[in-house]
Ligand SMILES: [Zn+2]
């Protein structure tokens with residue numbers, strides 16, 4: 001399969017809500033199963049091995065960062081560093 005075909009197929013799956021795009025700044029989009037995305041979580045990007053890990057939970061309280069009159073609809077948190085395998 002060509003790269004563009006892969007992306008087209010991914011897009012179709014995304015439209016069908018079977019997968020969910022995960023945006024890591026400066027990286028090509030990654031995808032995870034919508035089943036995993038259904039429970040709100042965040043991600044850790046290992047800068048050494050380039051793996052992306054799911055993090056459970058959310059620090060919350062983000063509305064407090066908004067200027068007056070803004071509304072918050074969604075957020076993405078990506079922590080970066082070295083994973084346990086890379087540190088070890
Ligand atoms: Zn790593």
Ligand SMILES: [Zn+2]
Pocket residue numbers: 040041042057058059060075077
């Ligand atoms: Zn969150």
